[in-house]
Amino acid sequence: MRKTRPLPGSLIQRYHGWKATTFAENAAWYRRLGTEGQRPRVMVISCCDSRVHVTSIFGAEQGEFFIHRNIANLVPPYEPDGLRHGTSAAIEYAVTSLKVAQIIILGHSQCGGVQGCEAMCSGHAPELEDPASFVGRWMDLLRPGWEEVRGIADERERLEALEKRAVLTSIDNLMTFPFVAAAVDRGDLALHGLWNDIVEGTLEYYDAATDRFISI
Amino acid sequence: MRKTRPLPGSLIQRYHGWKATTFAENAAWYRRLGTEGQRPRVMVISCCDSRVHVTSIFGAEQGEFFIHRNIANLVPPYEPDGLRHGTSAAIEYAVTSLKVAQIIILGHSQCGGVQGCEAMCSGHAPELEDPASFVGRWMDLLRPGWEEVRGIADERERLEALEKRAVLTSIDNLMTFPFVAAAVDRGDLALHGLWNDIVEGTLEYYDAATDRFISI
Amino acid sequence: MRKTRPLPGSLIQRYHGWKATTFAENAAWYRRLGTEGQRPRVMVISCCDSRVHVTSIFGAEQGEFFIHRNIANLVPPYEPDGLRHGTSAAIEYAVTSLKVAQIIILGHSQCGGVQGCEAMCSGHAPELEDPASFVGRWMDLLRPGWEEVRGIADERERLEALEKRAVLTSIDNLMTFPFVAAAVDRGDLALHGLWNDIVEGTLEYYDAATDRFISI
Amino acid sequence: MRKTRPLPGSLIQRYHGWKATTFAENAAWYRRLGTEGQRPRVMVISCCDSRVHVTSIFGAEQGEFFIHRNIANLVPPYEPDGLRHGTSAAIEYAVTSLKVAQIIILGHSQCGGVQGCEAMCSGHAPELEDPASFVGRWMDLLRPGWEEVRGIADERERLEALEKRAVLTSIDNLMTFPFVAAAVDRGDLALHGLWNDIVEGTLEYYDAATDRFISI
Numbered sequence: 001m002r003k004t005r006p007l008p009g010s011l012i013q014r015y016h017g018w019k020a021t022t023f024a025e026n027a028a029w030y031r032r033l034g035t036e037g038q039r040p041r042v043m044v045i046s047c048c049d050s051r052v053h054v055t056s057i058f059g060a061e062q063g064e065f066f067i068h069r070n071i072a073n074l075v076p077p078y079e080p081d082g083l084r085h086g087t088s089a090a091i092e093y094a095v096t097s098l099k100v101a102q103i104i105i106l107g108h109s110q111c112g113g114v115q116g117c118e119a120m121c122s123g124h125a126p127e128l129e130d131p132a133s134f135v136g137r138w139m140d141l142l143r144p145g146w147e148e149v150r151g152i153a154d155e156r157e158r159l160e161a162l163e164k165r166a167v168l169t170s171i172d173n174l175m176t177f178p179f180v181a182a183a184v185d186r187g188d189l190a191l192h193g194l195w196n197d198i199v200e201g202t203l204e205y206y207d208a209a210t211d212r213f214i215s216i
Numbered sequence: 217m218r219k220t221r222p223l224p225g226s227l228i229q230r231y232h233g234w235k236a237t238t239f240a241e242n243a244a245w246y247r248r249l250g251t252e253g254q255r256p257r258v259m260v261i262s263c264c265d266s267r268v269h270v271t272s273i274f275g276a277e278q279g280e281f282f283i284h285r286n287i288a289n290l291v292p293p294y295e296p297d298g299l300r301h302g303t304s305a306a307i308e309y310a311v312t313s314l315k316v317a318q319i320i321i322l323g324h325s326q327c328g329g330v331q332g333c334e335a336m337c338s339g340h341a342p343e344l345e346d347p348a349s350f351v352g353r354w355m356d357l358l359r360p361g362w363e364e365v366r367g368i369a370d371e372r373e374r375l376e377a378l379e380k381r382a383v384l385t386s387i388d389n390l391m392t393f394p395f396v397a398a399a400v401d402r403g404d405l406a407l408h409g410l411w412n413d414i415v416e417g418t419l420e421y422y423d424a425a426t427d428r429f430i431s432i
Numbered sequence: 433m434r435k436t437r438p439l440p441g442s443l444i445q446r447y448h449g450w451k452a453t454t455f456a457e458n459a460a461w462y463r464r465l466g467t468e469g470q471r472p473r474v475m476v477i478s479c480c481d482s483r484v485h486v487t488s489i490f491g492a493e494q495g496e497f498f499i500h501r502n503i504a505n506l507v508p509p510y511e512p513d514g515l516r517h518g519t520s521a522a523i524e525y526a527v528t529s530l531k532v533a534q535i536i537i538l539g540h541s542q543c544g545g546v547q548g549c550e551a552m553c554s555g556h557a558p559e560l561e562d563p564a565s566f567v568g569r570w571m572d573l574l575r576p577g578w579e580e581v582r583g584i585a586d587e588r589e590r591l592e593a594l595e596k597r598a599v600l601t602s603i604d605n606l607m608t609f610p611f612v613a614a615a616v617d618r619g620d621l622a623l624h625g626l627w628n629d630i631v632e633g634t635l636e637y638y639d640a641a642t643d644r645f646i647s648i
Numbered sequence: 649m650r651k652t653r654p655l656p657g658s659l660i661q662r663y664h665g666w667k668a669t670t671f672a673e674n675a676a677w678y679r680r681l682g683t684e685g686q687r688p689r690v691m692v693i694s695c696c697d698s699r700v701h702v703t704s705i706f707g708a709e710q711g712e713f714f715i716h717r718n719i720a721n722l723v724p725p726y727e728p729d730g731l732r733h734g735t736s737a738a739i740e741y742a743v744t745s746l747k748v749a750q751i752i753i754l755g756h757s758q759c760g761g762v763q764g765c766e767a768m769c770s771g772h773a774p775e776l777e778d779p780a781s782f783v784g785r786w787m788d789l790l791r792p793g794w795e796e797v798r799g800i801a802d803e804r805e806r807l808e809a810l811e812k813r814a815v816l817t818s819i820d821n822l823m824t825f826p827f828v829a830a831a832v833d834r835g836d837l838a839l840h841g842l843w844n845d846i847v848e849g850t851l852e853y854y855d856a857a858t859d860r861f862i863s864i
Contacts, residue, residue, distance in 0.1 A: 002387055002424040005406040008318075008457040012432055014275040014491045015419055017665015020672075022272055023417040033267045034326050034415030040266040048306050050256035050282045051249045055271070056238055059230040066266045069285045070302045071309055082347035086286045086302050089354035090264050093287055097328065097351075102224075110250050112313065131298035135313075138305035171218055190221040199250030201239040203231055208218040216228055241656040244533035244620045245473050255471060257461050257493070275491060275662045277473070317461035404460045434819055434856040437838040440750075444864055446707040447851055454704055455849040465699045466758050466847030472698035480738050482688035482714045483681045487703070488670055491662040498698045501717045502734045503741055512780035518718045518734050521786035522696050525719055529760065529783075534656075542682050544745065563730035567745075570737035603650055622653040631682030633671040635663055640650045648660055 026062070033063045040066040043094040045087075045170060046106040047073045047113065051198045054106065066094050072113030073105055074141045075170035078177045088177070095179050095189065103174065107167040107195040113139060114163050121146040145169050164213055167193040167206060242278070249279045256282040259310040261303075261386065262322040263289045263329065267414045270322065282310050288329030289321055290357045291386035294393045304393070311395050311405065319390065323383040323411040329355060330379050337362040361385050380429055383409040383422060458494070465495045472498040475526040477519075477602065478538040479505045479545065483630045486538065498526050504545030505537055506573045507602035510609045520609070527611050527621065535606065539599040539627045545571060546595050553578040577601050596645055599625040599638060674710070681711045688714040691742040693735075693818065694754040695721045695761065699846045702754065714742050720761030721753055722789045723818035726825045736825070743827050743837065751822065755815040755843040761787060762811050769794040793817050812861055815841040815854060 023030065043066045046054050054060075054067055068090040075087055094100045117139040119125035128136035145165030152158040171193050174180050183189035193206030195213055204213040239246065259282045262270050270276075270283055284306040291303055310316045333355040335341035344352035361381030368374040387409050390396050399405035409422030411429055420429040455462065475498045478486050486492075486499055500522040507519055526532045549571040551557035560568035577597030584590040603625050606612050615621035625638030627645055636645040671678065691714045694702050702708075702715055716738040723735055742748045765787040767773035776784035793813030800806035819841050822828050831837035841854030843861055852861040 001427075002384070002409075002422070003391065003400050003407060004387060004409055004422055004424045006423075006457055007320075007408050007410070007421050007432065009454055010458075010491065010493050011274050013669065014662070014665060015273060015432060016669045017275055017491060017662060018269070018273045019417055019419075020668030021661065021664045022269075024668075027417065030267070030417065031415050037326070038266045038328075043264075048259075048282050048284045048310070050254045050279050051246070053234070053238075053278060056278075057231060057234050058227050059233055062269060062272075063266050066264050067285050068264045069283050069306075071305045074302075076300060076302075080348035080350075082353060083299070084292060084301075084353050084356070085350050086290075086292075086354055089287045089350040090285075092350040093328065093332075094264070104223075110253070112254075112309065132296035134296075134301050134305040134308040137298060137300050138302055140300070168218070171220060175219065184219050191219065192223050193218075193220055194223070199247050201235055201243065201246065203235075205223050206218070206220055207222070208220045211217075216223065216231060238657055241622070241654055242533075242658075244615075244622055247620065248473075248531065248533055252471075255468075275658065275665060277658050315464065317458075317464055399460075404463065406457070406460055433859075434816070434841075434854070435823065435832050435839060436819060436841055436854055436856045438855070439752075439840050439842070439853050439864065443706050447705060447864060449707055450701070450705050451849055451851075454701075459849065462699070462849065463847050469758070470698045470760075475696075480691075480714050480716045480742070482686045482711050483678070485666070485670075485710060488710075489663055489666045490659050491665055494701060494704075495698050498696050499717050500696045501715050501738075503737050506734075508732060508734075512782075514779035514785060515731070516724060516785050516788070517732075517782050518722075518724075518786055521719045521782040522717075524782040525760065526696070536655075542685070544686075544741065548741075564728035566728075566733050566737040566740040569730060569732050570734055572732070600650070603652060607651065616651050623651060624655050625650075625652055626655070631679050633667050633675065633678065635667075637655050638650070638652055639654075640652045643649075648655065648663060 030062065038063055038066070038098070040064055040098060040100055042066070042102045042104060043068070043091070043100045044104045044106055045073050045075060047071065047108055047111060049108060049111065052106065052108050052196065057196065057203070066098060066100060071135065071138055072111055072117070072142065072166050073107050073170060074138065074166060075105070075173040076141055077173045091174070091177060091180065095183055099188070101188070102190045102192060104192045104194055105167045105170045107163050109160065109163060109197045109199060111163050114142070114159060114166055117142045117146060118159060118162060121150070142166055142169060164195050167195055171206070246278065254279055254282070254314070256280055256314060256316055258282070258318045258320060259284070259316045260320045260322055261289050261291060263287065263324055263327060265324060265327065268322065268324050268412065273412065282314060282316060287351065287354055288327055288333070288358065288382050289323050289386060290354065290382060291321070291389040292357055293389045307390070307393060307396065311399055315404070317404070318406045318408060320408045320410055321383045321386045323379050325376065325379060325413045325415060327379050330358070330375060330382055333358045333362060334375060334378060337366070358382055358385060380411050383411055387422070462494065470495055470498070470530070472496055472530060472532055474498070474534045474536060475500070475532045476536045476538055477505050477507060479503065479540055479543055481540060481543065484538065484540050484628065489628065489635070498530060498532060503567065503570055504543055504549070504574065504598050505539050505602060506570065506598060507537070507605040508573055509605045523606070523609060523612065527615055531620070533620070534622045534624060536624045536626055537599045537602045539595050541592065541595060541629045541631060543595050543598070546574070546591060546598055549574045549578060550591060550594060553582070574598055574601060596627050599627055603638070678710065686711055686714070686746070688712055688746060688748055690714070690750045690752060691716065691739070691748045692752045692754055693721050693723060695719065695756055695759060697756060697759065700754065700756050700844065705844065705851070714746060714748060719783065719786055720759055720765070720790065720814050721755050721818060722786065722814060723753070723821040724789055725821045739822070739825060739828065743831055747836070749836070750838045750840060752840045752842055753815045753818040755811050757808065757811060757845045757847060759811050762790070762807060762814055765790045765794060766807060766810060769798070790814055790817060812843050815843055819854070
């Protein structure tokens, strides 16, 4: 027998609250989304962090955003090696099947995954170097980024720079996917890099012309 | 120069709306979450599908749910092979660092990933058999599940059964992670399997005693 | 020997029901709350009245609300005179130790304490004027509020206005606590005044801009 | 203009959930409670702590429990000195106006107020000795209790003993109120002392015959 448990009563009560309000108010639209299929305009790749406001920050309606969330909003490079790549599968589905018009990489401040990367690369977290550490192996994606920011003396500034490196690493790796690069070149797909300060609520976007993040 | 684009004005306008309302109303709490760190009670693993209501369906506040979203809410088995496993990294971080008390696998109806799996396994989508198909290789996780439901004649029933198999596959694979199994056995972690009908707004939970999904 | 009595069997039976269901479902989370300490987002100050739904009305989980309940949800002014002030102790603990992000004053209709205040101030309850009347001395806090509403002819309207005065008296007295005023000015603490009609289930909030209570 | 803020949207949504479910299901009963007045059987005096389950632990319906919550569930002695005594006002109203049949003092484990008292009495929290410390002056009520347990070497045992002393202090002080003692002597009012382990979910009651707390 599987060791699952019943859902706590508080979540059941809250679900019924949603059913009676938000769902009831939108039932016709949700039914259409369900029967006609989704047609999201945007794919968002963000962190799993519970403090990241993926839909709320853009007032997104159901059906608007196709959302992949992983540790530190990282995209790996294109590796068609016949192995499992969950993030790449989400990107492939979004671009080739759903044909989204935009992909937003949404990074954020106080990112625990990025802090783990910093600790690992600077030799303060040997447990993350263990081949069996899933977090460590995932954060290997950001090692080249760490090399670029390691010289920043102030820890807070260094971590923020590394969080922004994570966004740019994902942008760069996205362009290694042939179907992404082709859609971008055709003008069918726009890529956006964002960084959200979760304490101040500010949002910065990556400006390619100046190679900087700029406040919105 | 990177081929990113400025964020469309409509999203910028919506961000400012969030900043002036939801963020302003919650600024003190968000600041505390940011400076003291997150302490989410629950990890939710759901699909990327834009029609899935992860936070709204439970009226979740920021800070409550640590959310991983991938195609078809699938968890792979434990494979500490030194390679990248994004989903496993998210689970490792949630269970060993954040020590969440619950993991909810939230499946849903009309799942495109599950439909792709059905098409691939029944021979109607040879392109997904291509080793270079990320979606195909990801959905391989559900092949054993498909074997169990392939005999169901009605297509709609078969797909719903397969969507629920995806939830149970994830539950079963979760238990192959030693740190998950240990936390479940200690009573520190509860696993929940849910399936949401996005058209009707109904929610079913997996009941281990009867091995069935039951309406809430 | 103390004159306490064993708990009635019905309450014991109900406790076991809670233990077997709600507690069992949430055991992991309650254990974490117990060992790591509480981190409530909100302090609620409400009336002791058995008909006020402090947690239920907001679907609050254990751990979310730090709750002080007294007669008529009144906050006294700041008086650091070395004497005992139970309400002030609760506020001091919530703001300076727990650093809650919000304080909600939750008033309600049909409030017996407010009715007592009206009777006392209008000369119909001389027993409440007795220096030994704890209820009378407590409701003295609302005498200035009564002066502001005494001219309202309709009794029901007058009582509702006085219930809302109780909420505003508490808000105003809260701001006399230096640590409250400082946290509000820093943006670390938000104050909210609410009034709940317990018969109709409606909820009104105090809108500072218009100086009125407005339906939610 | 008062510095209040609008209620966060998440709480508004959750309120509407309550309105549409719990309130709607109980509207007739709530209306009767509202128009006929409350008639609670029990007064509960518990701590403000967000982890204490006052109504849930006994599956209490609205209208059953008249609830006073303060720091460390303390009752001061009877002092009819014409000054404000919020806890005494709540007790007076419950016993003389509402004529409750039981008063439950509900203590609990991991009590921050009790920990503060221990720190203050043992000389580790001089700031609580400040006359202007509301928490300190409130916890003075438990100084005699601390003298009785200070010899217990193990800190955890000592704190638990002090938490139980807080319950007994409240029971003893309750009996100094003439109207409480008279109701108890007439058999109209029963007093109960309880202590809840919030980590384990266990409940103990004070047994006067053996002068011990015994598991339920």
